[in-house]
Amino acid sequence: MSTRSIVPFGPQHPVLPEPIHLDLVLEDEKVVEAIPSIGFVHRGLEKLVEKKDFNEYVYVAERICGICSFMHGMAYCEAVEHIMGVEVPERAKFLRTIGCEMSRIHSHLLWLGLLADAFGFESLFMDSWRMREKILDMFEEATGGRVIFSVNKIGGQRKDMDNDMIKSFVEILDGMEAHLRELAKTFLGDYAVKSRLEGVGILTKQQAHDLGTGGPFMRASGIALDTRKRGYAAYPHLEFEPITSDIGDSYARTDVRIREIFQSIDLIRQAAALIPAGDFAVPVKGFPQGEYYMRVEQPRGEALYYVKANGTKYLDRMRVRTPTFANLPGLVEVLKGCQLADVPILILTIDPCISCTER
Amino acid sequence: MTDATRIDILPGELMAKALKMKTDGYRIIQICATRVPGGYELVYSFGMEYEMVNLCFSVGDAQEVISISGIYSPAFLYENEIRDLFGVNIQMINMDYKGNLYRLAQKAPFSNK
Numbered sequence: 295m296s297t298r299s300i301v302p303f304g305p306q307h308p309v310l311p312e313p314i315h316l317d318l319v320l321e322d323e324k325v326v327e328a329i330p331s332i333g334f335v336h337r338g339l340e341k342l343v344e345k346k347d348f349n350e351y352v353y354v355a356e357r358i359c360g361i362c363s364f365m366h367g368m369a370y371c372e373a374v375e376h377i378m379g380v381e382v383p384e385r386a387k388f389l390r391t392i393g394c395e396m397s398r399i400h401s402h403l404l405w406l407g408l409l410a411d412a413f414g415f416e417s418l419f420m421d422s423w424r425m426r427e428k429i430l431d432m433f434e435e436a437t438g439g440r441v442i443f444s445v446n447k448i449g450g451q452r453k454d455m456d457n458d459m460i461k462s463f464v465e466i467l468d469g470m471e472a473h474l475r476e477l478a479k480t481f482l483g484d485y486a487v488k489s490r491l492e493g494v495g496i497l498t499k500q501q502a503h504d505l506g507t508g509g510p511f512m513r514a515s516g517i518a519l520d521t522r523k524r525g526y527a528a529y530p531h532l533e534f535e536p537i538t539s540d541i542g543d544s545y546a547r548t549d550v551r552i553r554e555i556f557q558s559i560d561l562i563r564q565a566a567a568l569i570p571a572g573d574f575a576v577p578v579k580g581f582p583q584g585e586y587y588m589r590v591e592q593p594r595g596e597a598l599y600y601v602k603a604n605g606t607k608y609l610d611r612m613r614v615r616t617p618t619f620a621n622l623p624g625l626v627e628v629l630k631g632c633q634l635a636d637v638p639i640l641i642l643t644i645d646p647c648i649s650c651t652e653r
Numbered sequence: 654m655t656d657a658t659r660i661d662i663l664p665g666e667l668m669a670k671a672l673k674m675k676t677d678g679y680r681i682i683q684i685c686a687t688r689v690p691g692g693y694e695l696v697y698s699f700g701m702e703y704e705m706v707n708l709c710f711s712v713g714d715a716q717e718v719i720s721i722s723g724i725y726s727p728a729f730l731y732e733n734e735i736r737d738l739f740g741v742n743i744q745m746i747n748m749d750y751k752g753n754l755y756r757l758a759q760k761a762p763f764s765n766k
Contacts, residue, residue, distance in 0.1 A: 329748070331750075331754075332754065332755070333737075333753075333754050333755030333756050333757075334756060336755045336756070336757065338762060338763075340763070341762065341763055376656075503680050504680065504725075504726070505726070505727050506680050506681045506682065506725070506727040519702065519703070521703075523703065524703050586656070587656060587657050587698075587705065587707075589656075589705070596682075598682065598683055598698070600685055600696075602687060610687065610688075611687045611688070613685050613687075615682070615683035615685070619730065620682075620683070620727070622727075622730060623726060623727035623729075623730065
């Protein structure tokens with residue numbers, strides 16, 4: 295007869311850069327149930343919207359997360375712009391798209407490094423993060439910041455990228471692409487890596503749907519949904535299809551994210567070729583009144599911004615449904631039946647961002 | 654509200670409407686609470702492909718709302734969150750954190766009080 299025990303996992307754990315706790319119910323070494331616990335560092339940023347001018351709040355929205363800060367700022371701006379009926383210049387839409395895709399590349403490379411570190415492949419970790427540094431350098435050149443960029447504003451962008459800069463970014467990405475192909479060979483072909491990922495933590499297509507998952511976690515289970523296809527920023531001008539896999543295991547999630555990096559490079563190339571000249575912001579007057587749900591595809595999945603405005607400079611409500619929050623029920627499901635030794639890898643494969651979750 | 658279909662319902666209709674969404678193949682996207690005079694507006698968002706449908710209703714400060722976590726299991730996180738932050742009286746959540754999902758210095762900090 296097997297022994298049932300409860301093992302606490304987190305909130306401090308070598309594999310977790312941020313605090314999340316799981317109570318793992320084990321039968322011998324097998325996980326039979328996992329109960330998540332969050333809220334260790336909840337910041338109440340949504341409440342701050344009642345005390346900050348709706349223009350100032352862009353800076354707060356960016357600080358929801360240090361990885362996809364650009365996308366948080368942009369999503370908030372687009373929600374308010376929809377309410378106010380502001381038509382952002384085409385150039386700003388392309389600049390936003392380039393910023394979003396740079397964020398996605400940097401986020402996925404960061405995740406690949408963390409994954410490699412989790413299974414003890416130090417050189418792979420360093421290689422992934424070395425490449426990520428190039429993206430951060432590009433951000434620094436374009437915006438002056440490496441984590442918080444403060445370039446999104448209601449009505450467009452605060453800073454332009456001149457065409458020479460965009461061209462140089464495309465050249466950097468061309469060089470990165472070759473290096474990335476080598477990296478992908480190891481991630482997807484190395485025996486040791488495959489042995490830790492293949493067949494581990496399978497989430498079926500039906501489960502991914504029923505549990506309300508999103509992003510690469512969902513697409514790796516065969517659901518071809520990508521919020522970028524709904525057509526915000528300059529995405530309606532770009533050609534791409536959601537990247538999916540039908541396998542649904544940890545290897546599939548890695549595969550999907552790696553292919554999404556190549557896709558993001560391609561999208562930046564397309565945007566660089568199509569970006570029009572002209573203004574990158576329009577003046578915005580008045581105060582917003584109304585409500586809007588803005589949905590954007592962040593690196594971890596769909597983020598939903600709800601903004602409710604009352605015609606004053608303070609908003610009534612701003613809510614963010616972050617992708618990690620939506621992926622937690624899916625994580626609990628994939629943990630059931632796994633071995634205790636696989637738990638750290640499985641938690642990583644949803645690419646958890648606790649900073650977003652603890653907004 | 655644009656870009657999403659809004660359906661206003663009565664609080665008592667929630668379970669039947671949620672069950673209908675489930676049988677129609679919708680997935681849950683989120684549940685959101687907003688303060689309104691005398692209570693809260695609750696919005697339950699469901700999605701199919703890229704379409705989003707919002708079931709909306711208002712409840713009084715202490716009015717009881719029955720959890721939909723028996724129909725949509727991921728709802729437990731959203732419902733615990735709303736109860737912790739707003740103090741909305743949501744009952745019968747299938748994984749009930751009893752007000753301890755978030756470690757808060759103040760009880761129901763987003764509430765009307």
